[in-house]
Amino acid sequence: MIKFENVSKSYKGEKFALEDINIDIKKGEFVFLVGSSGAGKSTFIKLLLKEESPTTGRIIINDIDTTELSRRKIPKLRRSMGVVFQDFRLLPNKTVYENIAFAMEITGNKAKDIRRKVPTILSMVGLSDKAKSYPSELSGGEQQRVG
Known part of the structure; x- marks a missing residue:
């Protein structure tokens, strides 16, 4: 389960990458995130992975409010997700x-x-x-x- 409640993310206090987003994705739902360049897709994923924190609002994943999650609990949250990155994030010096x-x-x-x-x-x-x-x-x- 993924829930965004009134989530906004701005950078340098100016331009909003995401503004007042509300979404509720239930267990078993299959969702595509699509949009033009600059629409906030990458920001949305970074918020899910706790690479970024929302400027305002709450993000709840599997009944855990990630906006209050301590740094040491982030790896456990990430292990519960499967993400294929656009840049693949492979280590070039490893087979x-x-x-x-x-x-x-x-x-x-x-x-x-x-x-x-x-x-x-x-x-x-x-x-x-x-x-x-x-x-x-x-x-x-x-x-x-x-x-």
Whole structure:
């Protein structure tokens, strides 16, 4: 569940990226966030991930008011979400296998589970043959699937 209550976000106290947003996304709903460049899509996602805080209003995710969330609880909130970033955020000095393994390590998976699951994940997204490749050697679509 995601709920924005009268959420606004302004930068430098001037221009609003988002203004007085109210949205209630229920469990199981599938939602697309679309809009022209500068419409506030990235700001909306940053607010969800607690990379930014709203100027005004409240954001509630899974019954947790994230506007009051302490810094140390943010990683746990983020682990409850799945986001594929537009820029993929892959580490350029790590192989495809290492990028996936690193993400799993950060989220608390055990080494033996990582070794077992990474090949399965690569197979699921059709990239088994790219495990030893670096992000710069992949197409945009392949990078997105790794992300």
